[in-house]
Amino acid sequence: MSNTGILSIDQGTTSSRAIVFALNGHQIANAQQEFTQHYPANGWVEHDVEEIWSTTLDSCKTVISQATNKGVDIACIGITNQRETTVVWNKDTGKAIHPAIVWQDRRTAGYCESIKDREAMVNSKTGLLLDPYFSASKIKWILDEVQGARRLAIKGKLAFGTIDSFLIWRLTNGKAHVTDATNASRTNLFNIHTQQWDEDLLTLFDIPPCILPEVLDCAAEFGTCDPSILGKDYRITGVAGDQQAALVGQSCFSPGDLKSTYGTGCFALLNTGDTPVSSSHKLLTTVGYRLNGKTTYALEGAIFTAGANIQWLRDGIGVLQHAKQSQVLAESLDYDHGVFLVPGFAGLGAPHWNPNARASLFGMTRATGPAHFARAALEAVCYQSHELQTAMRKDGVSSNNVWVDGGMVANDWLCQFLCDILQVEVQRPKIMESTALGAAFLAGLQAGIYESLDEISAVKTVDRVFIPELGDKTRQRLLKKWALAVKATLAFAE
Numbered sequence: 001m002s003n004t005g006i007l008s009i010d011q012g013t014t015s016s017r018a019i020v021f022a023l024n025g026h027q028i029a030n031a032q033q034e035f036t037q038h039y040p041a042n043g044w045v046e047h048d049v050e051e052i053w054s055t056t057l058d059s060c061k062t063v064i065s066q067a068t069n070k071g072v073d074i075a076c077i078g079i080t081n082q083r084e085t086t087v088v089w090n091k092d093t094g095k096a097i098h099p100a101i102v103w104q105d106r107r108t109a110g111y112c113e114s115i116k117d118r119e120a121m122v123n124s125k126t127g128l129l130l131d132p133y134f135s136a137s138k139i140k141w142i143l144d145e146v147q148g149a150r151r152l153a154i155k156g157k158l159a160f161g162t163i164d165s166f167l168i169w170r171l172t173n174g175k176a177h178v179t180d181a182t183n184a185s186r187t188n189l190f191n192i193h194t195q196q197w198d199e200d201l202l203t204l205f206d207i208p209p210c211i212l213p214e215v216l217d218c219a220a221e222f223g224t225c226d227p228s229i230l231g232k233d234y235r236i237t238g239v240a241g242d243q244q245a246a247l248v249g250q251s252c253f254s255p256g257d258l259k260s261t262y263g264t265g266c267f268a269l270l271n272t273g274d275t276p277v278s279s280s281h282k283l284l285t286t287v288g289y290r291l292n293g294k295t296t297y298a299l300e301g302a303i304f305t306a307g308a309n310i311q312w313l314r315d316g317i318g319v320l321q322h323a324k325q326s327q328v329l330a331e332s333l334d335y336d337h338g339v340f341l342v343p344g345f346a347g348l349g350a351p352h353w354n355p356n357a358r359a360s361l362f363g364m365t366r367a368t369g370p371a372h373f374a375r376a377a378l379e380a381v382c383y384q385s386h387e388l389q390t391a392m393r394k395d396g397v398s399s400n401n402v403w404v405d406g407g408m409v410a411n412d413w414l415c416q417f418l419c420d421i422l423q424v425e426v427q428r429p430k431i432m433e434s435t436a437l438g439a440a441f442l443a444g445l446q447a448g449i450y451e452s453l454d455e456i457s458a459v460k461t462v463d464r465v466f467i468p469e470l471g472d473k474t475r476q477r478l479l480k481k482w483a484l485a486v487k488a489t490l491a492f493a494e
């Protein structure tokens with residue numbers, strides 16, 4: 001067993017990654033490729049499906065070859081993915097009929113608003129809100145706008161899938177059209193109580209059931225890779241949406257366990273056990289994971305842009321050369337630097353859910369420079385995390401600590417400020433690739449490599465625990481200013 005590895009595919013919003021993990025969670029091989037973000041119109045975000053495929057495939061081939069050279073046998077494959085992003089493809093050709101519509105895309109805001117009176121029904125079945133973020137309105141848009149699509153769909157010629165589903169279709173050479181319960185739970189079409197696609201929702205969004213994938217547990221037999229693709233008939237045995245995979249990767253298996261992932265966006269998920277906790281503060285009730293037919297639920301707060309704020313500073317306006325520069329710049333200022341960024345680049349998520357909000361900067365003077373931009377961009381993510389923590393507490397659930405992961409938490413300054421604002425311990429694991437690790441764990445469970453969740457929990461090790469240091473007076477003053485900035489941003493969106 002010591003030369004056994006698990007290949008994890010992590011298809012994220014900005015990059016495709018493949019990692020081969022040893023059974024103790026250490027990385028044997030790692031490859032990553034960024035791909036292009038397309039912004040064809042105001043509020044639209046698309047990905048080229050072929051670029052998603054080629055970057056995923058190249059990353060997999062690289063790590064398989066590295067692992068093989070080290071004498072490691074890959075036992076199985078786990079897949080985790082950016083959630084909600086919608087692909088509709090032709091089953092005969094395997095080609096997408098439209099670019100992938102990314103979770104951040106707001107093009108269907110008007111349509112969602114037009115059926116807002118149905119939100120209570122949608123929320124009671126799916127645990128979600130009626131928002132362009134989720135897949136259903138994106139599928140409807142493709143079926144309505146791509147010429148001939150609806151006719152082909154009704155004839156059974158088209159397939160819908162989130163990225164996991166699309167990748168499995170390609171890897172199995174069209175033999176499997178499947179997804180897992182976590183990804184299904186993000187579509188606005190899946191009833192989280194019955195664990196089935198829901199007829200009322202399919203009718204509401206006018207989506208023919210024949211285009212939907214079969215929904216499996218997170219540890220299951222998703223299909224076998226066609227040997228022509230990766231060189232062997234690897235079994236795909238674990239799948240979860242990236243935020244849920246991070247919940248598993250961080251071993252948040254008990255009710256009250258909380259993880260927060262700081263990647264392109266930030267997503268806080270709190271394990272609520274076998275109870276789907278319904279929120280009165282616009283948090284989402286979602287499937288945390290489903291194993292052996294048993295569903296564990298989670299309460300989720302979604303912030304649409306986190307690392308994306310830093311990307312904007314780097315790629316959008318050239319204020320930074322590298323993301324990690326943001327730490328040195330942030331450290332150069334004191335708490336009362338006075339600049340606030342409300343990063344509504346893709347609208348505001350929880351707890352506001354305003355798709356029309358846009359990013360706003362407050363408090364600039366002639367002394368404002370790159371350091372202020374960087375610090376305000378990092379601080380915003382922490383203030384927004386505080387909004388999620390407050391909403392969770394109001395909903396009657398909370399946690400005394402938070403496990404963090406994702407690209408941003410390499411930034412020590414961010415972790416300390418987060419901890420100061422939340423006033424709870426922030427714990428950073430040694431293996432920060434929790435998302436990919438979670439998918440590997442799920443695959444390993446199904447393949448019989450891990451016997452139980454306890455065995456998986458034993459793999460986790462802490463890198464650093466951040467302890468609150470900031471005085472409450474300063475903290476309260478900053479939070480008050482932040483609240484004013486959000487209020488003004490929301491007023492501007494009206």
Ligand SMILES: Nc1ncnc2c1ncn2[C@@H]1O[C@H](COP(=O)(O)OP(=O)(O)O)[C@@H](O)[C@H]1O
Binds near residue numbers: 410
């Ligand atoms: N040292 C850093 N400080 C702040 N942000 C960072 C740092 N390093 C990376 N990031 C941000 O983290 C994000 C990448 O994280 P990752 O977890 O790989 O994202 P995703 O899975 O969404 O593609 C990028 O948006 C980048 O701007």
Ligand SMILES: O=P(O)(O)OC[C@H](O)CO
Binds near residue numbers: 012
């Ligand atoms: O690609 P990430 O890590 O920002 O995650 C995206 C989320 O899954 C969207 O819901």
